[in-house]
Amino acid sequence: MxxxxxxxxxxxxxxxxxxxxxxxxxxxxxxxxxxxxxxxxxxxxxxxxxxxxxxxxxxxxxxxxxxxxxxxxxxxxxxxxxxxxxxxxxxxxxxxxxxxxxxxxxxxxxxxxxxxxxxxxxxxxxxxxxxxxxxxxxxxxxxxxxxxxxxxxxxxxxxxxxxxxxxxxxYREKIYHLPCDMLLYVGRNTAMGLKALGINTIGDIASADERLLSERFGKHGKMLSLYAKGLDSDPVKSYLDEREVKSIGSGTTFPHDLTTAEEIKTAIYSLSDTVAEKLRAHRLKCSTVQLTIRDKDFNTITRQKGITPTNALHNIATECLSLFNTRWEAGKPVRMLTVTAASLSDTDSPSQLSIFDEEEKSEKHEKVDAAMDAIKQKFGDSLVFRAGNMFAENKKNTRE
Ligand SMILES: [Mg+2]
Missing domain, CATH: 3.30.70.270 (Reverse transcriptase/Diguanylate cyclase domain)
Structure with a gap:
């Protein structure tokens, strides 16, 4: 229907x-x-x-x-x-x-x-x-x-x-003359790739050989072909399904590629700050952190790691930074980063992986973070800044 x-x-x-x-x-x-x-x-x-x-x-x-x-x-x-x-x-x-x-x-x-x-x-x-x-x-x-x-x-x-x-x-008359990148999921790079094939408009995508698009862009190419022909059958989810929070993430595409260790650290701390804040707002802790890294050619890797349940910025950021350092070649430019917290549990539920020292450290950080949240609530975000939060304004929720 x-x-x-x-x-x-x-x-x-x-x-x-x-x-x-x-x-x-x-x-x-x-x-x-x-x-x-x-x-x-x-x-x-x-x-x-x-x-x-x-x-x-x-x-x-x-x-x-x-x-x-x-x-x-x-x-x-x-x-x-x-x-x-x-x-x-x-x-x-x-x-x-x-x-x-x-x-x-x-x-x-x-x-x-x-x-x-x-x-x-x-x-x-x-x-x-x-x-x-x-x-x-x-x-x-x-x-x-x-x-x-x-x-x-x-x-x-x-x-x-x-x-x-x-x-x-x-729809043909209204959108087939429009440039490819107006179609959802056609980014700058895909648009450039399409252009190289002589495909400039949404109509061109629709009439292009589907096999050619698949060869050039893989699954993504086949998807674009279906989209341009009006054959997207993805259902609209119910808000009732969405209420259950399965993971909390924050990601950003940077206006320029990040290369230095300092830039990477700042970005990871800033994204982790948003994630930790959301976890605390939902009264949740995570026992998995995940880091997604993308370079300018859209090569993307996602790596994750189990951790002691936490919602403290320091713990999340440190784990992500260690994922970054072990999984990404130093100095290789980074276009986008996303920090995600998963395997969520209620703040009140007892933590099972209790290693005493780590728990104690974690608790200390959680207290500092909770104090910062309280101050922010009282005086607004602008009063409290963590050192080096320079990407704070550029954050976007993950949309993939
Ligand atoms: Mg809008």
Whole structure:
């Protein structure tokens, strides 16, 4: 049976939330990012009037200030964004329980079973969009289609505050002329590889010989061919399945390749900090850490290690660093890193691998971390910095 899938994307999410909290920011060029002083920090989100100055996400603050010297820069408030994200998703769940989050500001909704109740996919998209605007104070763009990949693409086609329908009848005319990298999972490198084969548009991918794509890109190539032809059959997961946290990860693609030991250490500590903080927020400990490392050619390795249950930054970071040092050739450039905590258990459950010394050390670190969380909660993130947390603004939740 044909499916009706929505992809809802909050527009300039961090900036929109800041503007909803403080409406005076709405009409001046404003961006969320690190401080003005740290010009190497990056822009995480910008509002519409900053967009008019040509400011783009992920550029450095220094470069943004050149384009717009009066730009107001607001530091990020991640806990508030989490809270807004939850409120927005609660609205989505009024229309279906098949709500699958894709990062903090995007979700897929399968509304096939809700059409009789609420109207067509397009009508439901408009209802949800207006509710989010009225009740939360931010805008979303929605793609409506018969599979996840096209729904996602639809939400990118027109924004902010818009609905785009890609139906079985119109998708060829609406997307086949678009560049390959607008399709989900076509990164810079894949796009370059496709270009070398003379494949420049999504339509070109659809009409390309599937065997050629498989030969050149392996499984990924076959997948892209199916996607471009509208044959993505991946189901939208239910939010009920997603509630059970199986692992917690944080990863980032760096604006430049990391090569020095110092850079690697800083990055691993920064990612581990996010992971440890989330573990503590969920009252969980992990007894497996996993590190994913990718170079600029998309060669990726993932290595993991069992450890004494912990949610302390120091323990997680040290283990990941040792994984890195034993598994990666020193000096070989690193494009992306992800730290993941798995084999999770409740904080209160007794730990089985109790080696007394390690436990004690671990407890000490956990206490320091808990104290830092408390201070952050009271005074906000900006007051407490660990030395060398220079990638903090560039973090993204893992999306693969
Ligand atoms: Mg967004």
């Amino acid at each position: 044909a499916r009706t899938i929505l992809h809802c994307d909050c527009n300039g999410f961090y900036a929109s939330v800041e503007c909803a909290l403080n409406p005076s920011l709405k009409y001046i060029p404003m961006a969320v990012g690190g401080s003005r002083e740290n010009r190497h920090g990056i822009i995480l989100a910008k509002n519409e009037s900053a967009k008019k100055f040509g400011i783009v996400t992920a550029e450095t603050i220094g470069s943004a200030l050149k384009k717009c010297p009066n730009l107001t820069i607001v530091p990020p408030h991640h806990d508030i964004y989490e809270e807004y994200s939850e409120r927005v998703n609660a609205i989505y769940r009024d229309y279906t329980e098949q709500v699958e989050k894709f990062g903090i500001d995007e979700s897929w909704l399968d509304v096939t079973g809700s059409l009789k109740l609420f109207g067509s996919g397009e009508e439901i998209a408009h209802i949800i969009k207006e509710r989010v605007k009225k009740e939360i104070g931010i805008t979303i763009s929605v793609g409506v289609s018969f599979n996840k990949v096209f729904a996602k693409l639809g939400s990118d086609l027109k924004k902010p505050d818009a609905v785009t329908v890609l139906s079985e009848d119109n």
